[in-house]
Amino acid sequence: MEGEITLATYPQPNIRQLVKNNTDLVIAAAILGIVLLIIIPLPPLALDIFLTISITLSLVILMITMFTTEPLQFSIFPTLLLVTTLYRLSLNISSTRLILGEAEAGKIINGFGQFVIGGDYVVGAIVFIIITVIQFVVITSGAGRVSEVGARFTLDAMPGKQMSIDADFNSGLIGEDEARERRRKLQREADFFGAMDGASKFVRGDAIAGIVIIIINIIGGITIGVLQKGMDVMTSIQTYTILTIGDGLVSQIPALLISTSSGILVTRASSDASFGADLAQQFLNFPKILFVVAGVLFVIGLIPAMPGIVFLTLAGALGFWGYTLLNDKKKQEVYIQQEDARRQVQEPHEPENVLHYMETDPLQIQIGYNLIPLTDERSGGNLLQRLASVRRQCAVEMGIYVRPIRIRDNLQQPPNQYTFIIRGEEIESGELMPDHFLALNPTGQEINIHGIPTTEPTFGLPAWWVTQDQQDRVEMSGLTVVDCPTVLVTHLTEFIKKHAHELLGRQDVKELIDVVKEKNPAVVEELFPDLMSIGEIQKVLQNLLLENVPVKDIITILEALGDGARVNKDLDFLIEKVRHSLARSICRSLLNNENKLQVITLHPNVEKMLSDSIQPTQLGSYPVLEPGLARQLLNSILKTVEKAMGRGYAPVLLCSARLRLPLKRFIVRQMPATAVISVNEVITDIEIEAVGTVVINEN
Numbered sequence: 001m002e003g004e005i006t007l008a009t010y011p012q013p014n015i016r017q018l019v020k021n022n023t024d025l026v027i028a029a030a031i032l033g034i035v036l037l038i039i040i041p042l043p044p045l046a047l048d049i050f051l052t053i054s055i056t057l058s059l060v061i062l063m064i065t066m067f068t069t070e071p072l073q074f075s076i077f078p079t080l081l082l083v084t085t086l087y088r089l090s091l092n093i094s095s096t097r098l099i100l101g102e103a104e105a106g107k108i109i110n111g112f113g114q115f116v117i118g119g120d121y122v123v124g125a126i127v128f129i130i131i132t133v134i135q136f137v138v139i140t141s142g143a144g145r146v147s148e149v150g151a152r153f154t155l156d157a158m159p160g161k162q163m164s165i166d167a168d169f170n171s172g173l174i175g176e177d178e179a180r181e182r183r184r185k186l187q188r189e190a191d192f193f194g195a196m197d198g199a200s201k202f203v204r205g206d207a208i209a210g211i212v213i214i215i216i217n218i219i220g221g222i223t224i225g226v227l228q229k230g231m232d233v234m235t236s237i238q239t240y241t242i243l244t245i246g247d248g249l250v251s252q253i254p255a256l257l258i259s260t261s262s263g264i265l266v267t268r269a270s271s272d273a274s275f276g277a278d279l280a281q282q283f284l285n286f287p288k289i290l291f292v293v294a295g296v297l298f299v300i301g302l303i304p305a306m307p308g309i310v311f312l313t314l315a316g317a318l319g320f321w322g323y324t325l326l327n328d329k330k331k332q333e334v335y336i337q338q339e340d341a342r343r344q345v346q347e348p349h350e351p352e353n354v355l356h357y358m359e360t361d362p363l364q365i366q367i368g369y370n371l372i373p374l375t376d377e378r379s380g381g382n383l384l385q386r387l388a389s390v391r392r393q394c395a396v397e398m399g400i401y402v403r404p405i406r407i408r409d410n411l412q413q414p415p416n417q418y419t420f421i422i423r424g425e426e427i428e429s430g431e432l433m434p435d436h437f438l439a440l441n442p443t444g445q446e447i448n449i450h451g452i453p454t455t456e457p458t459f460g461l462p463a464w465w466v467t468q469d470q471q472d473r474v475e476m477s478g479l480t481v482v483d484c485p486t487v488l489v490t491h492l493t494e495f496i497k498k499h500a501h502e503l504l505g506r507q508d509v510k511e512l513i514d515v516v517k518e519k520n521p522a523v524v525e526e527l528f529p530d531l532m533s534i535g536e537i538q539k540v541l542q543n544l545l546l547e548n549v550p551v552k553d554i555i556t557i558l559e560a561l562g563d564g565a566r567v568n569k570d571l572d573f574l575i576e577k578v579r580h581s582l583a584r585s586i587c588r589s590l591l592n593n594e595n596k597l598q599v600i601t602l603h604p605n606v607e608k609m610l611s612d613s614i615q616p617t618q619l620g621s622y623p624v625l626e627p628g629l630a631r632q633l634l635n636s637i638l639k640t641v642e643k644a645m646g647r648g649y650a651p652v653l654l655c656s657a658r659l660r661l662p663l664k665r666f667i668v669r670q671m672p673a674t675a676v677i678s679v680n681e682v683i684t685d686i687e688i689e690a691v692g693t694v695v696i697n698e699n
Contacts, residue, residue, distance in 0.1 A: 031083060037090035041097055044106035050091055051108045051250050057084060058254035058261075065261040072185065075192050077265055084258055085205075088251050092213050095247045100220055105243050112246035129211075131252050162186065163377070163385060176404075213251075217244040287329060290322030360424040362503050364406045365492070370415035370434055374485055375407055383407070386489045393493060398545065399552025400500050401508050405492075418488060420495050422502055430457030430491055432484040436465040440480040447477050458491040501542040509538045516554055523558050531565040536574075543575045547664065547675065549586060556581050572620050572661050576678070580657075583681040590652050590675055591686065599654040599677075600640055600692040606633070607655060609696075614662050621662045632696055634670055640692045641674055649691045652677055 037050070061080070068074050098105045165174075165182045174182070221240025225231040231239070294315045301311030367374070374383040384407070391402045413419065419429040433452070440456060440463050441447060451464030451474075466474050466481070475481050482490075496503065513534070517524040528537065540561060541551050551557060557578050564577035579586060591597055602610070610633075613623040625633065637653070644651040652675040655663055660678035667674060682688065 031086075034083070034087050034090050037087075038093050042094045044098060044104055047091070047094055047098065048106040048108045050094075051106070054084075054088060054091060054254045055250075057087075058257035062257045062261045062264075065264045068265065071192055071265055072188055074265060075188060077262065078192070081258065081262060084254070088255060089209060092209070092247070092251055095250075096213060096217055099217055099240065099243045099247060100224055103221070103225065103239050103243070105247060109243055109246040109250055112249045114242060114246070131249070131256060134256070214244055214248045217247065287322045287325035290318045290325070294318040294322065361406045361421075362403050362423060362505065363496070364408065364421040365488075366408050366410040366413065366419045366421060368413050368415040368417050369409060369411055371418060371432060371484075372409055373434060374432075374488075381485075383485050383488065386485055387492075390489055390493055390496070394496055394500070396552070398497060398500055398550045399554060400504055400545065401512065402496060402503060403508075420492065422499060427499065428457075428491075428495055430488070432487060433465045434484060436467060437471050437474075437481045437483055438487050439464045439466050439474045440482070441478075442480055447479065449474065449477075449479070457487065458494050497548065500545040504538065504542055504545060506534050506538050509541060510534055512554060513537070513558075516558065520555055523555055523562070527558055527562040527565065532561060532569070536569075536571070537561065539571055540574055540578060543571075544578065544582075548589075549579065549582060553582065553585065576657060576661060576680075579678075580680050584683050586677065586681055587683050587686055590650075590677070592650055596687045596689045597682065598644070598649045598651045598689045598691045600637075600644060600651045600694060601654050601690055602659075603693055603695045606636075606694055606696055607659060610663060610666075611656070611659050614659070620665065623662050623666050629696075630666075633694075634667065636696055637667060637694050638670060640694050641671065644691045647691070651691050653694075654679065654682070654688075657681075 042050070061077075061084070064074055065077075071077075095105045095109060099109075104110075162183065165179050165186075218240060221244060222233070222236045225236030225240055226233060297311045297315035297318065300306055301308045301315060373379045374381045377384070387405050387407075391405070394400055394402045410419070414431070416431045416433060417429055418432065420427050431454070436452075438454070438456065439449060439451060440461060449464045449466070451466040451470065454463050454465055455461070456463040471481050513524055513528060528534070537558075541557070544551055544557075560578045560581035561574055564574045568574075587597060609625075610623050613625050614621050615624045623630075641651060641653075653663065653667075654677060657678040657680045660676055660681075664676040667676070
């Protein structure tokens, strides 16, 4: 309609949503209100409301504990126990104020008193005392003891459980997130039982306070009724005894329910079902037991002094129940057999999911059946724990994240053999002799050893397998003696260092960059993804690892890539740029015991020849030489290196920056362990010692 004005409407505030969004403030205000109940006098109607809330809350807590499947599902219970105890004590103070001041405490307290006493004050007092004793002596004491023992056993078992989690993680049975969640759950479980041990003391104190309050109310009430209110003695006793016992019952019944809840919670073992479901299932698992109990009841019912009708009726009911359960169990077994047979003949068969067969582990160890005890903690094997230390060592020394190493037994390989497998391909292997020790001769002197000759798998050194009773004598001879797990772990550590570039995947690089980004976002945002991709960063890191250059200083590496990628995105250029940034650590790792860098240089003619022969390809720059000349140059480099090593040197090849990477690629197949550095990578504060020069003999 023309000229009509529409007013904007705004949603009215939702009280429920407002409370839900401010639950913490509501709870804090409620606890503060509990404290105020101690100070502010309450009228009888308000006291009735708060007592009803107390009974309701205790029933809710009891029902929650009946339906929890493990204690941590109700981990707030220790704190809630303290709050409810404070709430009941504050109501006790309010009711005491009304009883002594006005001889009135509301309908709930009066109703409980009249119903329980029934005209007999002695009976009422005894009932109250019995309830208090049950709570204090039986339930509270037992729950506290269970909490104490549970806390102690949980703390004592924590190291073993943590080792079990590490073993599952290292063997690949669980992932990193699940392992972290299990450790957190284990810590929460220990904290819960410790808190329950302390919280049970509040309930015990509450029971004692209830008895004291009852005594004070009765004595004080009778005194006030006679002296101040002018009542006769019997009227005063009747009035204040009813109110006092009613007040005690209203307080102790919720306390009894909550104490029972705490006992149920701490005695519950972890299960997939609630208490009621477990009780029904486990009671009904043995129907034959009901026949035995029915027979015993039947015999008791035949005794003349016993109420035969009760026992015989109950015996008949149990017998009928057992017969019904037994028939149901047989029908269920027949049904299961029929379902299994039907599934076996069902056509067509559902297609098998073969995708998991296509997955390969980055690193896997296969062991023969004789080596299986090395992984069994129950028989003293500690290999799984030591694999975790290998992964930590690789992270500290090389800066790489080695994913959990899966160990599998392979009955098709020799029983004492282990094999290292990278992405499904067997790379290296070795043999161990369980219950033996490997003796190594570091001095090289000839020693007569009564052992089984072998070759040390890591470095190919001569060694001997000796028994445990020979260990002390062999060590006194100057030999190094190690056990089987140490041999395998040492071999694995060197294997990972040698093949670290193969184990570093793009997902690993992505996770590494994400870790750096948390604390150094500027370093990552400048480089990735605008200047370089994950794959390009991976290639640089792989080339560094291929030459045994650690990548743990990842921030320096990323900063160097960020500077270099703006100038030139050629992979060889970026690798040399990063190596120049890591020059100090590279040089330090190549120094000898005298802090000298022992180098082999190239004759100027050789260096010029190589520089002129460099040709760029899609896989990088390589020197392209005539085959005969290339073989002659390789032999010359090899002889020079061997000659220097024969004189006790550990030399590296020194050349120009342009030639360094092509020269490394030229010699890598013949001399993979020989390091090649450029002049730009030599820092100024180290001493260089030339121990040889590569020349080509002219024929």
